[in-house]
Amino acid sequence: METDELPFVDLTPMSQLLVCPECDNLLVQPTSVCVSGHTFCTACRLELDKCSTCDGTFLEHARNILIEQICKLIGNMCPYSASGCKYTLTATLLPVHVSRCVYRKLECPLNKIPACSCSWSSVVKNLVPHVMKCHEDKVSERNYIMSTALQSDVKIIIHKGEVFLYYKYHDGDEWFAIIQRAGCTELKFRSVFIIRSSQNKIESVNMTFPVTSIEESMDDVFEQGRSMILDDTVVDKFTVGDEICMMVAVEEVE
Incomplete structure (x- = not known):
């Protein structure tokens, strides 16, 4: 199947479940696990004597490999996140989203025309209001x-x-x-x-x-x-x- 034919799936809700309960950041390898199965990033684990969720002890040398693999797969934030995009996607779907992201930056289309000039530059979602206001004619x-x-x-x-x-x-x-x-x-x-x-x-x-x-x-x-x-x-x-x-x-x- 071609990449541009893949269905768009927003994995942001899933990524919100794959965070360290202590620092609230996406889990990265290596992880640490308590006796009840709660998973922490190693940086937070080193600061804790026991699980901050259930007070259980941590298992020595235990990692949540499945969670690490899932986080590695879906932990791809849109490169336009600084402009406001909140999507997190798989590595396969990220290029499809980026090409269509409404937070993608662009200049006014009229800048392509030699006789026209417009200094406007913003994100795609603001283009319609711009042309309606500034180029209504x-x-x-x-x-x-x-x-x-x-x-x-x-x-x-x-x-x-x-x-x-x-x-x-x-x-x-x-x-x-x-x-x-x-x-x-x-x-x-x-x-x-x-x-x-x-x-x-x-x-x-x-x-x-x-x-x-x-x-x-x-x-x-x-x-x-x-x-x-x-x-x-x-x-x-x-x-x-x-x-x-x-x-x-x-x-x-x-």
Whole structure:
């Protein structure tokens, strides 16, 4: 089974049971055990004459090997714990969580656009309030937009709790358009580009691509053919005056 297909299991409640009753920290090897089975970290054991839970004596040279192995397996705190994340997970699931953690740090997506600038930097969970407050003129809360201008276009789409950056621009004799996601949710999406002729309703261009991460280089995505690239001769067929009938959408993938 691929790592990204593993079910997400939060082991924080279990980890809270695997703590030393004296110092309240996760048990680390070697451990010490009293006659009743209460398990302590060795540092605390050396400070105690008897078990602080039941007043029982400690067993000489006895360790709780099973507890030590479990603690070693699940004792992986999210690296964004300093930002507020409380998750503790297995070593296998930790990378999956980290890639989706809402306490992951990021900059404003608009910083990726040459003509835009925003000094905002925070955690993922604060991104939606930021764009709604500071970039309201670029925000659409529908899953589709009309991108009709024959020049660069930048929009932010908020759909199903996810934040998407849409960018269209012209370079040389080619048009480029891309949608990237900030990673606020675990859902999967695809981008849809539809260009229609205002004179001939039948003729159209329809292109669909997986939505890429905001952390990926746009240049790499275009070079690998993972987003829309059209040359001027194609675009000219659908241009009327200084506008083009182009719809852009994001759709959830089941």
